[in-house]
Amino acid sequence: MKNYKHYVFALLGVGLLLAGCGNQNGKSSSNGALSSSAAEKVYVAPGEQDEYYAFLSGGYSGNLTVYGLPSGRMFKEIPVFSQFPTSGYGYSEETKPMLNTSFGFVPWDDSHHPDISQTNGELDGRWIFINGNNTPRIARISLSTFETEEIIEVPNSAGNHSSSFITENTEYVVAGTRFSVPVPQRDMPINEYKGNFKGALSFISVDPEHGHLDMKFQLLMPGFNYDLSHPGRGKSHGWFFFTTYNTEEANSLMEVNSSQNDKDFIAAINWKKIEEYVNNGGGTKMPANYAHNVYDEHSHTATSTMRKEVLTVDPTKVPGAVFFLPTPKSPHGCDVDPTGQYIIGNGKLSADLTVHSFDKMIAAIEGEKFDGEAYGIPILKFEDVLAGTVKSGGLGPLHTEFDGKGNAYTTFFISSEVVKWKLGTWEVIDRKPTFYSVGHLMIPGGNSRKPFGKYVVAMNKITKDRYLPTGPEMEHSAQIYDISGEKMELLYDFPTHGEPHYAAGCPAELLAPKSKKIYRLTENKHEFATLTPNDARVERNGNEVHIYMSTIRSHFTPDNIEGIKVGDKVYFHITNHEQDFDVPHGFSIIGQNTSELLVMPGQTKTSIWEPKKVGVWPFYCTDFCSALHQEMQGYVRVSPANSNIELSWSLGE
Amino acid sequence: MKKASILMIVGPLFLLGLYVFPLWNIMLGAPQYPEPLGMNIHIDGIRDVNEFDLQNIDGLNHYIGMRKLPKPEEMWEFSTFPLVIGGMVFLGLVIGVLGYFKKVSYGWFMGWFVLMSVLGVLGMYDFNAWMVDYGTNLDPNAIMKLSNPDGTPMSYKPPLFGHAKMLNFGVTSLPSTGAWMMFTGMMLILAAFFVGWKANKAKKSKIHSSS
Numbered sequence: 096m097k098n099y100k101h102y103v104f105a106l107l108g109v110g111l112l113l114a115g116c117g118n119q120n121g122k123s124s125s126n127g128a129l130s131s132s133a134a135e136k137v138y139v140a141p142g143e144q145d146e147y148y149a150f151l152s153g154g155y156s157g158n159l160t161v162y163g164l165p166s167g168r169m170f171k172e173i174p175v176f177s178q179f180p181t182s183g184y185g186y187s188e189e190t191k192p193m194l195n196t197s198f199g200f201v202p203w204d205d206s207h208h209p210d211i212s213q214t215n216g217e218l219d220g221r222w223i224f225i226n227g228n229n230t231p232r233i234a235r236i237s238l239s240t241f242e243t244e245e246i247i248e249v250p251n252s253a254g255n256h257s258s259s260f261i262t263e264n265t266e267y268v269v270a271g272t273r274f275s276v277p278v279p280q281r282d283m284p285i286n287e288y289k290g291n292f293k294g295a296l297s298f299i300s301v302d303p304e305h306g307h308l309d310m311k312f313q314l315l316m317p318g319f320n321y322d323l324s325h326p327g328r329g330k331s332h333g334w335f336f337f338t339t340y341n342t343e344e345a346n347s348l349m350e351v352n353s354s355q356n357d358k359d360f361i362a363a364i365n366w367k368k369i370e371e372y373v374n375n376g377g378g379t380k381m382p383a384n385y386a387h388n389v390y391d392e393h394s395h396t397a398t399s400t401m402r403k404e405v406l407t408v409d410p411t412k413v414p415g416a417v418f419f420l421p422t423p424k425s426p427h428g429c430d431v432d433p434t435g436q437y438i439i440g441n442g443k444l445s446a447d448l449t450v451h452s453f454d455k456m457i458a459a460i461e462g463e464k465f466d467g468e469a470y471g472i473p474i475l476k477f478e479d480v481l482a483g484t485v486k487s488g489g490l491g492p493l494h495t496e497f498d499g500k501g502n503a504y505t506t507f508f509i510s511s512e513v514v515k516w517k518l519g520t521w522e523v524i525d526r527k528p529t530f531y532s533v534g535h536l537m538i539p540g541g542n543s544r545k546p547f548g549k550y551v552v553a554m555n556k557i558t559k560d561r562y563l564p565t566g567p568e569m570e571h572s573a574q575i576y577d578i579s580g581e582k583m584e585l586l587y588d589f590p591t592h593g594e595p596h597y598a599a600g601c602p603a604e605l606l607a608p609k610s611k612k613i614y615r616l617t618e619n620k621h622e623f624a625t626l627t628p629n630d631a632r633v634e635r636n637g638n639e640v641h642i643y644m645s646t647i648r649s650h651f652t653p654d655n656i657e658g659i660k661v662g663d664k665v666y667f668h669i670t671n672h673e674q675d676f677d678v679p680h681g682f683s684i685i686g687q688n689t690s691e692l693l694v695m696p697g698q699t700k701t702s703i704w705e706p707k708k709v710g711v712w713p714f715y716c717t718d719f720c721s722a723l724h725q726e727m728q729g730y731v732r733v734s735p736a737n738s739n740i741e742l743s744w745s746l747g748e
Numbered sequence: 749m750k751k752a753s754i755l756m757i758v759g760p761l762f763l764l765g766l767y768v769f770p771l772w773n774i775m776l777g778a779p780q781y782p783e784p785l786g787m788n789i790h791i792d793g794i795r796d797v798n799e800f801d802l803q804n805i806d807g808l809n810h811y812i813g814m815r816k817l818p819k820p821e822e823m824w825e826f827s828t829f830p831l832v833i834g835g836m837v838f839l840g841l842v843i844g845v846l847g848y849f850k851k852v853s854y855g856w857f858m859g860w861f862v863l864m865s866v867l868g869v870l871g872m873y874d875f876n877a878w879m880v881d882y883g884t885n886l887d888p889n890a891i892m893k894l895s896n897p898d899g900t901p902m903s904y905k906p907p908l909f910g911h912a913k914m915l916n917f918g919v920t921s922l923p924s925t926g927a928w929m930m931f932t933g934m935m936l937i938l939a940a941f942f943v944g945w946k947a948n949k950a951k952k953s954k955i956h957s958s959s
Contacts, residue, residue, distance in 0.1 A: 613800075648807055674800040675807070676783075722811065723891060 136577055137587040139166040144607070147539045147600050149552060150209045150223055151573075153177075154594025157204045159225055159236065164539070164550055164600060165575055167589030175234045175243045176204030176227040180690030184243075187692055188666070188701035189621075190390070192399035196230050196248050197384045205229045208259055208323075208597040211238070212301070216263035216328045216544030220605040222306050224259040224268045231255030233270050233299055235306050239611050240392060247308045248385035250405050251278045251295040251315075257324040257429075261301070263332050263544065267311065267366065270297040271337050275318035275344075278407075279381065288346035292318030295407075296337065298366055307389065312373045312406045314364065314417070317470040318344050320353070321362070323428050323494075328544050329435035331453045333367035336438050340425040342469070353425070354444060358477065360419035360469075361429060361440050363456060368416040369408055377413065378406045393620040395699050411471035418460060419469060421477040422449050428494035428535075432503065432518055433544050437482055441492040441505065448492050448505060450521065452482035483521040487514050493534060494597075496541035498548025498578055506533040506553060513553050513576065515583055527583045529574055531557040538578070539600030547602060551576050551583070554595045562590055571595060612676040614697030621699035623668035628652040633744045640665045640742075646680040646694065647672040648721040650746065651714070654729030658742035661706055661735055667692075667714075670699040681717025684731065691717045706733040749854065752944030753847035755936050756857050760840030762933025766791050766833050769925035772875070773797070774906055776805065778916045788924060789875075791829040793820035812904060812915075813890025814882060825874060836864055840937065847944070854944025861937050868930075872908070879905050 139145055145163030153160055157177030161170045178185030178194070185194050185202055194200055204227030212221045222244075223236045231249035236242065249255055249270045257271030275292035277283055283291070293315045300311040319339040327334035342359045345352030372378065383405040390397040410417040422440035426449070430439045438451040459479040466476040491509030498504070502524065505514050511532050515525040533553045540546040553576070558569045570590035577584040616626065625631050625643040631652040634641045640663050645652045651669075659665060669682045673696040683691040684704050692700040706712065716727035734740045770788035775797070777784035785805050786797030794817050796802050806816045820826040840860050846852040883905030886893075894902040894915070904914055911920045923931075 673807075675804045 133577075133584065133586045137165040137167065137575065139163065139168070144603060146603055147547070147550070148603055148606055149537065149539070149598055149600040150211070151537075151554065151591055151595035151598040152206045152209050152225060153592060154207070154596055155205050156593030157206050157227070158593065159206060159209055159223070160592050160595070161241065162591075163603075164552065165586060167573065167575060167587055169592065171241060172592060173236060173241055173243065175225055175236065176201075176206055176232060176246070178202040178690070181693065183690050183692040183700055183702065186690040186702070188703065189396040189699075192397040193243060193246055193388045193390060195386045195388055195399035196232065197250070197386060197401070198230060201230045203229075204232060206234075206593075206596075207256060209599045210259055210261050210268070210542065210597075211599045211601055212265040212306075213261060213263050213543055214265065216332070218540050218543055218545070218601045218605060219265075220601055220609075221265075222301075223599060224261060226255050226258035226270060228255050228258075228273075231258075231270065231272070233259045233268055233308065235268075235301075235308060237306075237392070238606050239609050241610070242390070242392075244390045244392070245306065245308055246386075246388045247299060247310065248387070249295075249297050249299075249310075250383040250385040251276070251280075251293070251313060251381075251407075252297060254320075257296075257321045257337050260324050260326055260335075260542070262326045262335070262366070263328045265301050265303070267298045267300055268308065269324060269326070269335055269366075270299060271321035271324050272296070273320050273322060275320065278315055279383075285346050288318060289344040290318070292344070294319055294321050294339075296321060296324075296335075296362075296364065298369075308387070310385070310402065310405055312369065312378055312408050314369065314408050314410055316362065316410060316417075317472070319360070322426070325429050325431045325438075325542065327431055327435050327453065328433070331431065331435035331438075333365060334453075335364045335366050336429050336431060337362040337364065338422065338426040338429040338440055340427075358421040358423050359425055360474070361422045361426065361438060361451065362472075363418045363420055363438075365416045369413050372413045372416070373406060373408065378408045380404050381407045391620075392614070393618050395614070395619065395621050415460070417472050418456070419472055419474040420451050420456065420480050421466070421474060422451070423447070428492075430495040430497075430503075430542070433497050433499050433546060435544075437518060439495045439503070439505075441494060443491055443493055443508070445492070446487060446490055448485035448487065448495070448516075450482045450485065450518075451480045455482065456480045483519075485514075485516050485521045485523070487516065487523055487526075489514050489526065494536055496536050496538045496551065497546050498538055498541070498551075499546035500548055502548075502578075504536060504538065504551050504578065504583075506536045508532055508534065508556070511555075513551065513583065515578070525582045527576060527585055529553045529555055530561050530572060530588065531555055531559060535595070535597040537598040537600055539602065542599070547600075549577070549579050550586075551578050552598060552600070554591065554598065556594070558590070561588060613674055614695055616670075616672060616674060616697040619670065619697055619699060621668075621670070623666070623701060624699045625652075625668065625670040628672070628746075631744070631746075633658070633742050635742055638663050642667050642744075643670075644668065644682075645670045645672050646682075646716065646727075648678065649716070649723035649727040651682075651716070651727065651729045652746045653744035654746050655732075655748075656729070656742075656744045657732040657734075658740045659706060659731055659733050660738055660740075661709060661733060663706060665704045665706065665731075666701055667704060668699060668701045669694050671696050673697070678720060679718050680720050680727070682714065683717050684714035685712045693718060706731070709733055709735055749850060749944055749947050750848060752854055752857065752940045752947060753844050755844075755940035755943060756847055756860075757841060757844035759933045759936035759940060760837040760844070760860075762929045762936065763833055763837050763840075765929030765933075766926040767830065769929065770795070771924060771926045771930075772921065773924040774919060774921045776917045776919050778918070781917075787817065790926070791826070791833060793826045794818065809904075811891045812894070812902075813887030813892075814904060815885070815887075823878070825878075829871070832867060836860075836867070839863075844940075854941055854948060857937055857941040857944060861934060861941060864934055864937075868934075876908050879908065 147164040149162040174184035231252040235245040252272040254273035256273035278293040320341040324337040341353035424442035424445040426440035427443040428441035489507035671694040772789040884903040
């Protein structure tokens, strides 16, 4: 009788799920049939939290989005390379310098490959790095504030695509150029590309304490396209591997002309050797001009400095540091397994994966078994370095990740699938369709010595009919699969923002406990901070007016300001005096030619307002901060340019 | 009597815990405060449970016109209580030592206990009176003026002991570590009295039986 009852409840449960009501109580059933359901595996009950963080690049949004796994819920969009009116990033006076480059203010980029900092090859959760592809830049984002803290421009680079991958102790974040260009840039005929253009691979050192970035050296490689890269790890720590295409060095109709060679290369770079070379005075200093932008968490302000020099290294001057591994058919992804033994070249125009062996590569180098050279760089024999070939039966392999249990998972763009195969035996174990045309995939920690092989997320380029239609333009789609068993199981499908290329993930407990709740007002070192309401004031300096304003639920101090004139340049410096978790205040004023400000507790942000019309103009808080949010407003009286009205300000008078 | 006196010496030492640990704790939880706000009432002032809790409690209370939580210098209690506790510890030690050397009888132990109890009750009465004042003596210009169903103005006195629902907040008020240590110390002294009393009785019966 008891069993029968359970059976009835199980049926009722299934009925409810089918009816789309969902399981609202969140208590998981111990019933066998239900516990294996895909719905239950991704269901994170109200009030409960996800097991993993996932950071998905925003692609042409220029930003980075934060998701939870397995639920697929988006938590935050972190502005990185793009102006973000939601918070005022790139609009506020404090953050405008973050988007400064040698081309001036560039308010957008194409962000591609996030990578979380590591110690001893394992995720340490200090920072996440991401590259801007279009105007080459690398950003560092704090994983305690989840804000962009630093952006460095990459000179001599164009199409910063084989980036931003880090070495296993975060010694370097590496940025390779996809498009080779004249170095230094100059006026020359395009069709003289061959032999004249260069591909710069940049090694940017990361200060272990503050994470500050410094352009340590640039390796000036032959003018191929350096597509993707990954660090060696474990035994291959000290090496970096880059896939190349267009070894033909074509400069037009690339889709045909750069697909002619049967094999392109994976470039193996012994960066430790080059580091030693430059530490001993090697390399050539070259004049350059690139921006280095640093945001300070305490002054809440970014500064931009132009760097004027870069150290370049000619690979032929450092014998034994750079080799080419022939790899079939324009390889795209370049992935290294958790042991550091296998280097996988995903030949995007073929059906097969080429796996190189690090041990065999070292043996071939020691045996000096070269198959010619390219621009003075030795080419190893394909057969000498080949560990094996995965005959997958899929088409268009792009990227591979690892589960730490001896398996690899590769995406196939053309045949829209994820293929699971075994390292060492190269046999295909399972394959599952994706929807549709998958690019990257991500296993939390899948690019480290210690992957967390429970889920894989496939990020797709084509959405079509997966969700309710929203006209021609749609968000991209992602699928999450359970990979804890022998066969993969498709669990869930969720839309993603922008165009996620790569992603990085880590266990929630690595970041959640240290995520900042507020900025401490006592640590606010902003030049224009208003640390107590008594310090609130208005100062005029010519036609520049600085308003030192504080906010607390639910008023601005001051909220009545007179004596502003048409033609003034008015700086609103807003300091949020709240010290309570999740109580931001917003600021906006009619006719503001920038965005609003969203000011976190303890933070100061500045917006410029240039009043053009005489009148009394309101400003208000844009974040529903309290029951009296609607009352959180004020007025600025704007008088004619020649008016004699004195500056005055008040609250509650 | 030796045993009793040792208890009488140890007992007051537990009161020293009040200099370190809070006497009372009041926690305020609400749906939007999954991590409740809290105040620890020490004998020398009110402190945060988590950093900024007092500031945030004040921030919320201003809607209903409650005054800001008092700073130590704003209430005579916070300078007097430490002296009273110190005095009682000293007195207890003196009584214990004198008892040990048989200069005073166990009756003094009870005397200390009764005095401490009276002071404790007075302290609680004072604390409650402050809470009544704090919770009912509201700013006439308060942003939100709420009434009970019978039309009387709503008051916000936290419970002295236990749990109460106040608007969207659930308020729990309970003795904290310092109070429990004081309670333990007082129980030891009560025990000291009984041990002394029993020992005395045994001695008396011994005298009786031997005579």
